[in-house]
Amino acid sequence: MLKSLFIIFSFQLFGEAIQKFFEINIPGPVIGLILLLLVFIFFLKSPTPYKKIKQEISETSHQIINYLSLLFVPIGVGVVMHINYLGDNLFKILAIIVIGTLASLVFTAFVMEKIIKLEKKNVKRR
Amino acid sequence: MSKEDKLYKIWVYLQAEPLFWITLTLGAFLLGDYLYKKSKLNPLVNPVAISILIVSSVLLTMDVTYDRYFNGAKFIHFMLGPATVALAIPIYEKKNLILKEIKPIVFSIFLGIPFAILITYYLASFFNLDQEIILTMVPRNVTAPIAMGIAELIGGIPSLTAIITIITGIVGASLGTFALNIFNIKDMSARGFGFGLASHGIGTARAMSKNKTAGVFAALAMGLSGIATSIFVLIIIKFII
Structure with missing residues (x-):
């Protein structure tokens, strides 16, 4: 547990450092995610010597992700406490969020499902 | 006493x-x-x-x-930061499934992101919001730190963007399932991808709790859309303003 936490934290730290150094618009944790993924794909390929640590990182990661929802509560409370910042536009903004979010969610899923189906058909034809 | x-x-x-x-x-x-x-x-x-x-x-x-x-x-x-890093693991575990669907993934990003940006822009214009508020809302579908960075770049108000982004996540997570069911979209990877693209981390958390495949595609969409949106917004804003 401690070892894997150390590794996950280190990757975030590394990500933050890269973000600051190159002044890129992607948050440090996302860079950390990409780095950890690359290390898993390219460097921890041969299973035997790394099996144990891979297993440990994997278990810890799943445990943290299980509580992903919880981690949004503190900022969510901030939204409620500062909702008056939206002022007179509150209802218009809420309407735009509801329509816009559901429309893009459905549109994206629709496009993806269509292409997956098309691909399956092509595979069958061959 | x-x-x-x-x-x-x-x-x-x-x-x-x-x-x-x-x-x-x-x-x-x-x-x-x-x-x-x-x-x-x-x-x-x-x-x-x-x-x-x-x-x-x-x-x-x-x-x-x-x-x-x-x-x-x-x-x-x-812990939000480490949790984001940890999302690498479920993505890694489903890497074969992701590679298999790489074409749909690329297409959905290239169509989905401009759609998300434009619909917010035109809805906000339709509701007669000030230019500054419109620009504040445009990056709302990506994870808060990226959205705030984009808002700052294009002349929005980052702190408001954070609030709007979080509401977007909650709306997507709690209403998205119904919208997808109405349009009869069944494929779990497609559903998850929609959640991640349109409602970032909170949508991803919802997808993760319901179905592993959906959760992985949501996490993937969240990461990819964060990167793609930062690029697309700058291009689109240049053309429409």
Whole structure:
């Protein structure tokens, strides 16, 4: 547990450092995610010597992700406490969020499902 | 000293300590999560929304400032970074499935992101919002730190963007399932991808709790859309303004 936490934290730290150094618009944790993924794909390929640590990182990661929802509560409370910042536009903004979010969610899923189906058909034809 | 005075003193002492607010947040979430599971994962019984409502009502009735609350809650908030890094693992475990669907993934990003940006832009213009507010809203579908960065670049108000982004996540997580069902979209990877692209981390958390494949595609979409949106917004804004 401690070892894997150390590794996950280190990757975030590394990500933050890269973000600051190159002044890129992607948050440090996302860079950390990409780095950890690359290390898993390219460097921890041969299973035997790394099996144990891979297993440990994997278990810890799943445990943290299980509580992903919880981690949004503190900022969510901030939204409620500062909702008056939206002022007179509150209802218009809420309407735009509801329509816009559901429309893009459905549109994206629709496009993806269509292409997956098309691909399956092509595979069958061959 | 009367009993009330003593209780009041204890309260004054405890509410100044982080422990109280961490415990309250955990308790509120456990209750929210219990109700969510009890409702057989009904998206309307969103555990994040429930815990936010419980904690904010406590803060409002007890007249506690957000700064004081966050002084404790920041220890929970802190784990958001490591949790984002940890999303690499489920993505890694499903890498074969992702590689198999690489074409749909690329197409959905290239069509989905401009769609998300443009619909927000045109809806906001339709509702006659000020240019500054429109630009504040445009990056709302990506994770808060990226959205705030984009807002700053294009002339929006980053702190407002953060608020709008979080509401977007909660709306997607609690209503997205119904929208997808209405349009009869069944494929789990497509559903998850929609969640991640349109409602970032909170949508991803919802997808993760319901189906592993959906959760992985949501996490993937969240990461990719964060990167793609930063690029697309700059191009699109240049053309329409």
